[in-house]
Amino acid sequence: MDQPTVGILHPGSMGAAVAASAAINATEVLWCETGRSTASMERAARFGLTPVATMADLLDRSDIVISLCPPAAAEDLAHDVAAHRFAGVYVEANAINPERMQRIARLLEPDATVVDGGVVGSPPVRGKTPTLYLSGPADATVRIEALFAGTAVEAAVLGAEVGKASALKLAYASFQKTSRVLVALAVGMAHAHGVDQELLEVASRRTDSYLSEPQYVAKTAARAWRWGPELEEAADALAAAGLPPEMLRAAATTLSRWNDAKDNSELTLTDALDRLTHP
Known part of the structure; x- marks a missing residue:
């Protein structure tokens, strides 16, 4: 060819x-x-x-x-x-x-x-x-x-059906990206009450859990400007399939608090949590 x-x-x-x-x-x-x-x-x-x-x-x-x-x-x-x-x-x-x-x-x-x-x-x-x-x-x-x-x-x-690849991409993104948002919220809540280290100890017993990777919260913040619109697309796909889209729309709204951290590779976990609390 x-x-x-x-x-x-x-x-x-x-x-x-x-x-x-x-x-x-x-x-x-x-x-x-x-x-x-x-x-x-x-x-x-x-x-x-x-x-x-x-x-x-x-x-x-x-x-x-x-x-x-x-x-x-x-x-x-x-x-x-x-x-x-x-x-x-x-x-x-x-x-x-x-x-x-x-x-x-x-x-x-x-x-x-x-x-x-x-x-x-x-x-x-x-x-x-x-x-x-x-x-x-x-x-x-x-x-x-x-x-x-x-x-x-x-x-x-x-x-051969146009739409299958897009559906697979968004199905995976809806899990992967929303899971990272949930980690940020969980770590943020624990941090606010001074039990973030204890949370990590609990999470470390489940090595397959995103919660055991809190350092990824800063990477999530830096990518939020891209991830939020993806989750809105995934929410639209859920709605079109008759499934509830609210969880993904909420995750997209949470990510929007980090829009000003676009591609910031210097961001720390503390910085990301502060921006999440005080957008």
Whole structure:
């Protein structure tokens, strides 16, 4: 199979690392630098991505486009791509609910072939190996599997139905991310009453419990700006399935207290708890 040219929209921490994995089996990986931050430019350069000046240039040259951006921007980005009548394979890999995924597919078809994607795991750097779950037309998912063959990203096809990959991603995220929020609340309550060490002793007896990893609360705070919208998407998916969404909406509201801690790698557990108490 010929090596395709790939476009990435837009190279955040996950998108840039996934794009770098794709570059192993691609002619080149393009990204549009216009309007992007200095951090994005530095990140794209570090991962060896090829800058282009305009979205039109990226779409004209790309056989495959991968969209990895904050969930709220997914549809606006898809509208931009649809306006250019992109005719390649469009991998919608954002953490969005299945109904939005299907809406995006209808928007881009029949010009583009749309593949539903969901990344489960950490960015593929420093030995991490996330899985990119795929669902959609068989010929297109085979191309995406080939794109990531032998890379740090494992591609796994769930079937032909668009929405399956998004559903799996949000089902996992709803557990994993909400569990981290519950840890923050439990540790915060214990800390307020001076029994946080005793709580950790209780938790240490259950080594499979997130509660035994309170140091992750600071990481949760730094990622809250991304995790909150994901949980809102998951809540919408629950509501669409006739299931109660309130728990995930509450978790998203809790995460919003940390929005100003965006990507703050210097945050400590104490800092995170203080911000949770006094947003």
